Amino acid sequence: GAGVSQSPSNKVTEKGKDVELRCDPISGHTALYWYRQSLGQGLEFLIYFQGNSAPDKSGLPSDRFSAERTGGSVSTLTIQRTQQEDSAVYLCASSPFRGETQYFGPGTRLLVL
């Protein structure tokens, strides 16, 4: 079956611009996670959605970062007024329920010039 998909696969933007990153989880998965991975680093948790519950935003690094999940499926991560330190790979993962195995998408490579 189809896995987690993300778009765009690559994004180059200028400092100060806003960007939107999209994630389509595996059909039927209720949990969706966003992570950030900087070059040579581990995964940094950003935000978690579970069904209709309020999202866990505890990992968002600043108020420039926000995310939505519409209809319990597709999610969009928005970064406003991008900075060079935002350059990283943004990974989305989904799981059937909280705490279960997470399946990762291919990621979006963001480069802020």
Next chain:
Amino acid sequence: QKEVEQNSGPLSVPEGAIASLNCTYSDRGSQSFFWYRQYSGKSPELIMSIYSNGDKEDGRFTAQLNKASQYVSLLIRDSQPSDSATYLCAGRTGANNLFFGTGTRLTVIP
């Protein structure tokens, strides 16, 4: 203090040898642990999960968990060049997200 710590490596082993990857965690409340493999430029993929003390074997892979000592390890027997990748350890503490280590880069030398 980081939630999960790993030796970043690189770890090099000859083909056919046993590769041993180690991870320690700080939160005694951590309930479950995961090993992910990440090839360069690719997303992580799950190798093993372990929830109870002791060993769990799956093919050439064995995960070991010692909650008293707060460490998790992954053994890869008969290492192959295709095993060369970064291995990420992750723990979950009853919360919604996983805490990942920075990963250990493994190189299997033919």
